[in-house]
Ligand SMILES: Nc1ncnc2c1ncn2[C@@H]1O[C@H](COP(=O)(O)OP(=O)(O)OP(=O)(O)O)[C@@H](O)[C@H]1O
């Protein structure tokens with residue numbers, strides 16, 4: 001059983017489309033039991049990376065390994081994949097389709113049927129098993145698509161924008177499923193533009209910019225690494241009061257409120273002292289940037 | 301839990317899905333019911349109404365002056381089959397007129413009755429007229445010439461014999477053989493074209509619905525291709541069997557078909573050659589389907605295949621028209637022409653066992669080569685979306 005005991009390693013992958021370099025030496029490891037959020041602007045290369053990981057696309061160079069073993073078809077069969085462009089047979093019944101896909105991933109018929117029933121129940125589509133896929137709403141088709149990625153009890157999950165188009169309840173179900181899979185030791189890689197969700201759900205985050213991996217790290221660490229934001233309300237402070245404090249950059253001043261960016265070398269207590277020296281201080285608020293702020297900075 | 305997936309199981313799974321997807325289509329079921337009704341109904345109707353014949357008065361020439369001409373005219377009128385009778389200068393003149401198609405029958409009096417010169421055979425109705433005329437004439441001759449009591453007539457006169465002299469004696473089976481050939485031709489052509497198109501459409505459907513990306517993350521493109529070809533081809537074969545069995549049953553049951561052995565042989569030949577011809581074309585149709593992303597673009601790449609099928613169809617008609625032409629015989633060896641010409645040669649009885657074995661071998665070799673080429677195109681094109689992949693690029697060297 002290959003179940004959840006190896007990392008998915010994407011190692012220095014390069015992919016060109018004619019003159020465009022879609023991926024330039026992209027590397028990232030997804031460790032067993034962790035959820036890794038893959039973020040980046042449109043066209044940054046997320047989908048290309050995932051398709052290469054699934055062997056649907058060939059890289060120009062680089063390698064993808066699972067548990068140290070290059071990913072071939074037999075390994076690929078143990079991956080649960082949700083392609084960006086959803087794909088199911090539109091006229092085929094939901095239940096038959098899920099069973100078929102489970103069998104194509106190596107399950108025997110009876111096991112495939114049981115897994116279909118279980119995941120349909122879990123994802124709230126049990127009542128639709130005998131309907132053709134194209135009779136379902138988009139969100140429900142999305143749930144079927146997720147079921148298709150899960151129905152063979154995969155050892156790795158690679159999901160391209162799994163949350164797009166889901167209602168809040170479905171988002172919760174999806175989140176629970178991902179957490180549960182990770183707890184079972186499965187490496188989970190998913191891409192998303194919903195950064196609050198990534199921040200909430202992921203252990204680590206990988207930010208890709210124009211085909212290059214910019215940052216990979218624990219969400220909290222990445223947030224801290226980017227420095228903190230300090231808002232000081234000192235109505236009597238003159239312009240430029242904070243200039244010259246080590247590691248401090250003034251971001252802006254409005255109505256006596258100054259926003260400062262502090263890097264790792266800054267000392268917030270020195271800042272407070274400098275502020276008090278100008279007169280009364282009514283507010284002193286420390287903010288760790290959200291992933292969204294951070295992302296804006298990284299991508300800008 | 302996921303397990304290994306041997307190639308045979310992967311192909312079988314795909315084939316089973318394709319088979320089921322095909323046979324549950326409502327349009328497919330309905331069209332089959334209609335076709336079966338047409339086959340059975342057509343054959344039975346032919347048995348009931350067929351052979352009603354031509355309405356034109358048959359022309360009969362009678363050589364030598366004498367009462368025979370009048371007897372024929374009289375007999376025709378009496379039997380409700382009026383005939384045109386004309387006098388002939390000689391037996392040879394009658395022969396020429398029959399050969400030229402001017403006369404149906406040339407009647408030449410003989411010592412024991414008369415000789416009927418015909419092209420192929422005496423038409424059934426006319427036979428009765430001629431027999432009646434001969435009998436009447438010999439009876440009159442007996443009455444007037446010999447003064448015999450009419451009551452002893454039947455014993456006293458030698459029976460008038462009608463000897464038939466056919467210029468071009470018919471092969472009693474030729475009609476049925478031709479019919480069988482044409483049926484075989486239509487069936488093969490329709491089945492290969494129809495089911496080849498289903499393959500192309502199925503490939504495009506997987507491409508346009510993007511399910512192919514999911515499928516190819518777990519099975520090889522070749523397995524998907526062969527599963528599809530086998531699944532859809534099986535439906536085509538079973539449909540052919542169904543058509544054949546219903547056709548044979550209706551034909552034999554209604555008496556239209558008497559050449560049971562030949563018919564079954566032709567039927568078996570059609571099934572075998574469908575498998576070969578379909579395999580030949582199906583991979584190409586799959587390749588053509590994989591090169592486009594939208595259903596409406598299929599014609600742009602499948603067009604050449606359809607064209608080549610029409611060329612085959614034309615060659616088959618050429619063969620039916622002149623089965624002994626060298627070109628026709630040579631073509632029947634060449635794949636894919638053999639797929640449609642060999643069943644015809646089996647039907648008309650001109651194919652030897654050796655030729656059948658040889659052409660099957662050649663065809664198998666051609667299928668193997670094309671399967672390789674088609675699979676290559678398919679593998680390279682099936683994940684490309686957007687614009688139609690040109691044939692040149694699909695065949696050239698590139699990677700996905
Ligand atoms: N088939 C293709 N032909 C040419 N260029 C392509 C092709 N597919 C992708 N690209 C290019 O590769 C780059 C990466 O695209 P990719 O789809 O991986 O981005 P993404 O990060 O998934 O974006 P999005 O958030 O919009 O889904 C883009 O510049 C894109 O234009």
Ligand SMILES: [Mg+2]
Nearest residue numbers: 046047048084
């Ligand atoms: Mg994408």
